[in-house]
Amino acid sequence: MADEEVAAQGELAITRTGDKLRLAREKAGLSLADVATRTRITQRHLEAIEKSDFTELPGRTYVTGFARAYARAVDLPEAEIGAGIRRELEEDAYGSRPLYEAYEPTDPARLPTARLTWTLVIVALLLVSAYGVWRFLSVEPDEALVAAQNQAADDSEAPATKAAAPAPAKAGAAIAANAPVVLTGISEVWIGFDDATGKTENWRTLDAGETYEVPPAYIEQFTLRTSIPQALKVTVGGRDVGPIGPADTLVKGISLKPADLVARAEGSPAAPAAAPRTGG
Structure with a gap:
């Protein structure tokens, strides 16, 4: 009876889609290198999927496709894995939203002086200009733009x-x-x-x-x-x-x-x- 309870607790602990993929791979006796060969996906991306660390992938639009390919390689249902990944992406997006903070009226005595305000404006303009120069000289593609246009x-x-x-x-x-x-x-x-x-x-x-x-x-x-x-x-x-x-x-x-x-x-x-x- 104790063994059955431990097994049940182990199943409940597997809540992420990446865990299901990893367990299926281990059950099939495959290494990450084996799955990478089958799917043509780099090992670091496969490892990120197993850890449900989607920030390590080249773009969120690729996450579902990569996970479905992984599922095919280890004989798991593609549709189920794809749905699980999309659900986790939505949960991550919801969890990253800032918490609501109640508005409190500002004490006029604590407002910045005019000189400090102008100093902050000038610093902000300098930072914006520096960023514009860096973007102009950068040769790397904007991955956020690529992902948005891809979708x-x-x-x-x-x-x-x-x-x-x-x-x-x-x-x-x-x-x-x-x-x-x-x-x-x-x-x-x-x-x-x-x-x-x-x-x-x-x-x-x-x-x-x-x-x-x-x-x-x-x-x-x-x-x-x-x-x-x-x-x-x-x-x-x-x-x-x-x-x-x-x-x-x-x-x-x-x-x-x-x-x-x-x-x-x-x-x-x-x-x-x-x-x-x-x-x-």
Whole structure:
């Protein structure tokens, strides 16, 4: 009887979705490295999901997708895990709200003098100016902006406008049908591969300077998606094809076939495959 009570208490203690994923992984005899290999998600992101530490992930819009991939890798129901993660995100957002404080009238005798007020205004202006200069010189993409645009673009395709690009593939140059397609991270960037129905079958994160040669099977069966196009360099047979979409915008349905990528660089991009919206 005592053993049953201990087991019941252990089950009640497992309240976070990350605990369920970790226990399923351990029960299957898998390490975090094994799950990372299956899902193409970095170990530090998987570990953050197990700890329910969502601040360690590249953006909150990725949390549900990462958790569902983890669930598939350890044979847990995707929908249940996705719902649990969304519920925890809402709880975290509610818990981070400031507590209400009752308003008390200010004592006029405690109001700051005019000189102190002007000093504070000048200091605030200097801080705002310094921040503006830092933002102007910064080359890192704004992850909050990327996450917001990624979620807003979930209902529609990315605009097909072209962006200025350094050294695209030479117009009219012949390209072999089996030329290697290589993706290189200019800074940390998330990429995904969608099947013909628009469902993301695989994804991974490329660190700055990391390269990934797309397997021939992926070139034929999948299209590319990313939310930070300016952080990703695409080459075909060693030639840069230029940007695959506007900066800080979710793009998807990008054909990985060498001829289509070169055509896109020459100003006549192939139309992306229609991809119906998928949940989670």
